[in-house]
Amino acid sequence: MVETQKIEPANRKGNRRPAAATIGLDKISLQEKEKTPTGFEELDRVLGGGLVAGGVVLLAGEPGIGKSTLLLQMAACYSQRRQSVKNPRQVVFYVCGEESPSQIKLRANRLGFLGQNLMLLPETDVDAVIQSLEKEKPALVIVDSIQTMTTTCLAGSAGSVGQVRECAGRLISWAKGSQTPLFLVGHVTKEGAIAGPKILEHAVDTVIYFEGEPYGQIRLLRDTKNRFGPTGEVGILKMEEKGLAPVKEAAAAFLTPNGVYASGAARTMVLEGSRPLVLEIQAIVTPSYSPSPRRLAQGISWERLELMAAILQKHLRLPLYKEDVILNVAGGIRVEEPGIDLACCLALWSSYKNKVISPQTIAFGEVGLLGEVRPGREEERRIKEAKRLGYQEILSSGNIHSLTEAIGFLNQNGR
Numbered sequence: 001m002v003e004t005q006k007i008e009p010a011n012r013k014g015n016r017r018p019a020a021a022t023i024g025l026d027k028i029s030l031q032e033k034e035k036t037p038t039g040f041e042e043l044d045r046v047l048g049g050g051l052v053a054g055g056v057v058l059l060a061g062e063p064g065i066g067k068s069t070l071l072l073q074m075a076a077c078y079s080q081r082r083q084s085v086k087n088p089r090q091v092v093f094y095v096c097g098e099e100s101p102s103q104i105k106l107r108a109n110r111l112g113f114l115g116q117n118l119m120l121l122p123e124t125d126v127d128a129v130i131q132s133l134e135k136e137k138p139a140l141v142i143v144d145s146i147q148t149m150t151t152t153c154l155a156g157s158a159g160s161v162g163q164v165r166e167c168a169g170r171l172i173s174w175a176k177g178s179q180t181p182l183f184l185v186g187h188v189t190k191e192g193a194i195a196g197p198k199i200l201e202h203a204v205d206t207v208i209y210f211e212g213e214p215y216g217q218i219r220l221l222r223d224t225k226n227r228f229g230p231t232g233e234v235g236i237l238k239m240e241e242k243g244l245a246p247v248k249e250a251a252a253a254f255l256t257p258n259g260v261y262a263s264g265a266a267r268t269m270v271l272e273g274s275r276p277l278v279l280e281i282q283a284i285v286t287p288s289y290s291p292s293p294r295r296l297a298q299g300i301s302w303e304r305l306e307l308m309a310a311i312l313q314k315h316l317r318l319p320l321y322k323e324d325v326i327l328n329v330a331g332g333i334r335v336e337e338p339g340i341d342l343a344c345c346l347a348l349w350s351s352y353k354n355k356v357i358s359p360q361t362i363a364f365g366e367v368g369l370l371g372e373v374r375p376g377r378e379e380e381r382r383i384k385e386a387k388r389l390g391y392q393e394i395l396s397s398g399n400i401h402s403l404t405e406a407i408g409f410l411n412q413n414g415r
Contacts, residue, residue: 035047059184112242212239355410
């Protein structure tokens with residue numbers, strides 16, 4: 001199966017290309033690209049303020065997570081905003097390769113969007129799509145999804161490495177040349193990575209992951225690459241009957257809503273971009289009836305759970321080698337930073353000892369192999385935010401130097 005085009009070399013004798021021109025770094029003038037807000041607040045936050053002319057955004061997420069709903073709401077907000085400023089280029093093009101126009105119309109009716117200035121293009125041939133775009137000159141283009149696009153120049157099927165690479169390249173080249181913002185929807189593999197060649201992520205300007213539990217309400221927008229703004233920013237949305245809505249009190253969005261608090265729970269704070277979030281770590285430690293006790297982790301890596309179990313066995317003499325240990329970050333969020341280590345250790349200790357940690361206590365910091373508590377990233381900012389939220393006891397490297405000290409504090413103040 002051939003998936004590459006044969007091109008005659010241009011450097012044969014008698015047909016040499018001219019030497020490439022160089023430019024001095026000190027001769028380059030800086031002009032910050034103007035950003036146009038989409039009107040969808042949480043998406044604008046992740047984009048760093050809005051869309052850039054000619055900018056290409058890759059949006060990826062699990063099937064059924066709400067990618068099409070998000071983009072349809074964004075298209076509605078964007079077209080209405082363009083209409084309010086009386087811009088002649090108001091039309092948004094939605095290339096629907098996965099869904100039929102009638103399916104999109106049903107979703108638009110549910111969202112209360114009448115479809116003004118939104119044109120649907122049910123086409124999977126990338127060359128036909130580009131011809132339509134050159135003719136209509138839209139203000140924004142959404143391609144759902146890049147894995148459905150094909151070109152007759154290649155023999156591979158839709159979704160193959162060659163087809164994805166070539167179709168994305170042509171669409172990106174058109175977006176840059178016409179200075180039109182472009183959204184590409186990408187599939188993900190069962191491991192959670194974007195399907196297709198890695199060059200797809202290198203070629204675009206912004207990569208955004210849409211995350212969350214399919215059966216839960218909370219959704220996260222997280223950018224891992226942004227050429228026009230900071231990376232690591234997070235947008236928090238809630239899936240409701242009429243679409244996605246921003247979460248007003250983001251700091252407490254992942255806490256237990258009904259106030260039920262028991263042993264095995266500890267609160268911590270993480271920094272996602274510029275936004276502090278209070279999370280609840282939940283743990284169960286129970287006697288195992290298996291020769292190989294279970295270690296289950298959700299929201300953190302399995303290896304990190306094993307590491308914390310070993311630290312607790314060594315420094316607190318907890319016989320976890322004969323216990324089933326289960327740890328969960330409530331709310332469906334996944335945390336990579338080590339700043340939640342202290343809260344995870346305290347939640348495991350709380351469950352094993354059946355002692356309740358006060359909901360007015362919050363803990364953050366990295367726990368080392370020697371049992372010491374190390375400062376997390378921007379610890380002073382976390383302390384300031386925790387005080388603003390009303391937490392009475394803050395456990396961090398500023399007042400707790402070891403895991404043993406933290407347990408001593410809880411023994412004095414626990415229930």
